Amino acid sequence: MQTVDAAGARLNPKLFIATFRAVTKLAPARFLTLSIHPDRYKELYGLADIPESIQVGPVLGPMGRQIMKVNCIKPPLGVSDGITIVQDKTAPLDQLVFSIHGIPEYSLVNLATT
Numbered sequence: 288m289q290t291v292d293a294a295g296a297r298l299n300p301k302l303f304i305a306t307f308r309a310v311t312k313l314a315p316a317r318f319l320t321l322s323i324h325p326d327r328y329k330e331l332y333g334l335a336d337i338p339e340s341i342q343v344g345p346v347l348g349p350m351g352r353q354i355m356k357v358n359c360i361k362p363p364l365g366v367s368d369g370i371t372i373v374q375d376k377t378a379p380l381d382q383l384v385f386s387i388h389g390i391p392e393y394s395l396v397n398l399a400t401t
Contacts, residue, residue: 289313290394297399298327298383300334307370310385310393319370320386324378327398331372337362 291309296302310319323331339359348354370385378384380400385393 288391288394290396293395293398295397295399298330298334302395303331303334306383306393306395310370313385313392314387316368316370318387320389321370321372322375322378322384322386322391323372324380325374325376327378327380327383328372328374 289309291306293302307316313319338361340362341357341359343355343357345353346356379396381396381398383395383398384391
C-alpha cells in the first residue's frame with residue numbers, strides 16, 4: 288500500500304485533485320472506493336459544491352500578441368465514472384483511504400483536522 292504524508296495540510300481542491308490523479312494511476316476510478324469519515328465527507332462535499340470554475344489563461348489577441356483572459360464556466364457533471372465514496376464513522380478523520388476491490392491500496396495521511 289502506498290502512503291502519502293500530507294504533513295498537516297488542509298484538504299483543498301489542489302490536494303484532492305493531485306491525490307485523485309495519483310490513485311487513478313493504480314486502477315480506473317470505477318474500481319476504487321474511498322473510505323472517509325462523515326465529517327471529512329462534508330468537507331470534501333463543500334469543496335466540490337462550486338457553481339462555476341474560474342479559468343485564467345493566455346490567448347491570441349490583436350496583432351497576434353498574447354493577452355490574458357478570465358472566464359467562468361460551469362463544470363461538467365461527470366461523477367458516474369468516479370470513485371465510490373463510503374462514509375465510515377470509524378475511519379480516521381486525518382486520512383483518506385482508497386481501496387481497490389476492498390483492499391486498501393493508497394492512503395493520504397496526516398491531514399489537518401481543524
